[in-house]
Amino acid sequence: MADKDPTATQHFVYIEAMKYAPLENIINGSSVPGSLQTLEVTSPVNGELLSSIPLSTAAEVDVSVDAAASAFPEWAALTLRQRCDIFYRYRQLLQENLDELARVCHEENGKTINESKAEVLKAIELTELACSLPNLVSGEALEVSPGFDCTIQQSPLGVVSCITPFNFPIMVPHWTIPMALALGNTMIFKPSEQVPLSGDRIASLLTEAGLPDGVFNVVHGDRTVVESICDHPQVQAITFVGSTPVAKAVYARATSSYKRALAMGGAKNHLIVMPDADVSHTAANVAASACGCAGQRCMAAATMVAVGDVNHIVSRVVEESRNLVPGQNLGAVISASAKERIEGYITEAEEQGATVLLDGRGTSVEGCEQGTYVGPTVLDNVTPDMSIARAEVFGPVLSIIRTEDLEEAIELENASPYGNAAVVYTQDGQVARQFADQASAGMIGVNVGVPVPREPFGFGGWNDSRFGVGDITGRGSIQFWTQSKKVTSHWVQ
Secondary structure, eight states: OTTSSSHHHHHHHHHHHHHHHHEEEETTTEEOOOOOEEEEEEETTTTTTEEEEEEOHHHHHHHHHHHHHHHHHHHHHSSSHHHHHHHHHHHHHHHHHHHHHHHHHHHHHOOOOOHHHHHHHHHHHHHHHHHHHHOOOOEEEEEEEEEEEEEEEEEEEEEEEEEEOOTTHHHHHHHHHHHHTTTEEEEEEEEEEHHHHHHHHHHHHHHHHTTTTTSSSEOOOOOOHHHHHHHHHEEEEEEEEEEEEHHHHHHHHHHHHHOEEEEEEEEEEEEEETTTOOOHHHHHHHHHHHGGGGGGGGOOOOOOEEESSSSSHHHHHHHHHTTTOTTTTTTOOOOOOHHHHHHHHHHHHHHOOOOOEETTTTTTOTOTTOOOOOOOEEESSSOOSHHHHOOOSSEEEEEEESSSHHHHHHHHHHSSSESSEEEEEOOOOOHHHHHHHHOOOOOEEEEESSOOOOOOOOOEEETTTEESSSSSSHHHHHHHHHEEEEEEEEEEO
16 A cells, blocks of 8 residues: 555545535536535534535536537427426436435535425425426417418427525525426536535436436536636526525526526515414514524515514414524524624624514524524614614524504515515405505515425516516416417418
8 A cells, every 4th residue: 555646545535525526516427526626515504514516617617508509409399298207206206316415405505304394395396397398398389360370389498507505505506407408408517516416416417217317417516606607608508596695696697698598695584563463473483484494495484574563462472482403493594604794783783772672692402503593583773774684694594574554564575776576464354455566575475484485486686686587486487497489371272
């Protein structure tokens, strides 16, 4: 062993220090070493070193696009049913590997095992919609005048891309991957550099399901990869999910290159609680909405707007929130910097006059001291001018703002630049109708804390929560991933 190459030995030791081997890009069905510059991936659960990814270059994006472009003609030539058959098999593989996928999601993202399983189940539901495309996508045909027939069919775009965030490493990729591919496109997938392992598993299961080489390619990296995808002349369409500032930048850059783009941004969702709301249901619902997935979701209940005398409900919300125990039924936030940022918002709000009813700062989990946990936090007497009332905190923090009536509550909701979701808790149908009509948000909940539409109804916010036209899921995604071809025929006798 004395003559073994020392650099190889060092590399071997480095791999052994990780739970998983370093990841590589997946291009044309093969693992391809990326840039020599790498980024470590650590678990927010306990600080464990999980893996590393290459910080890929523009040249490596070029190689992946070439592979996708080469695969496109043959893939697009298959019938829709032939492509969907692969996703039937893929759906089965998701079910068979549910526990393993949930474990990886838990390790790299920090959410609980049960939350991770729910995420995989949602990915299965999204795949099922793609499997049903032969029943959803049918051409139109009409004799528009004597002897003249007009038909419309949906054609794929070509090479497309999806860029996904850290908070849902399995579900959000499935907002786009099954539909885009089943409709005949080929894809460059750029997962968040913070949660790349789930993306790697998705790629391996797609291959196992029978997806041809080059149809689905994974390129790891950071901003350089995103910008290269936006600029590449052969990429026809891009979806992005992340913060509003980055969503704006991606949308602007992609569309300036004449691409089709849909970029989903952040949120500041308001849950309006009326005095007549069911106490137990509302309290449990609000706490779960605020703290589920450690508050790291754009559908989280960031702000509870307390209308009139609802102190009895506020007290129950605090009780329900206290039952959420970090490391048990409350997961970690994504990183130490996220924990610091979230706790900073809490401290600033307290200094500005907010009342801390439940304090999650300084949380540590025994046996996971290197994990990044923030306990459930409830702040009362928050005012609209406070930073915590305006910023997307993205942590298990509920801010309570007091208002006198429904009109004031709706005005508060509509003053936010975001427009993802808005919720009202009431037993009054007229109140519910007024709120649904007047709230400026793309997804409305009535006694539903996380009003995410089930398929085939599409996910999509308004205002600064979405840039581009249409919904990223559901029937609307069919229009995004295809282009219409109209054929007018006349046969001369």
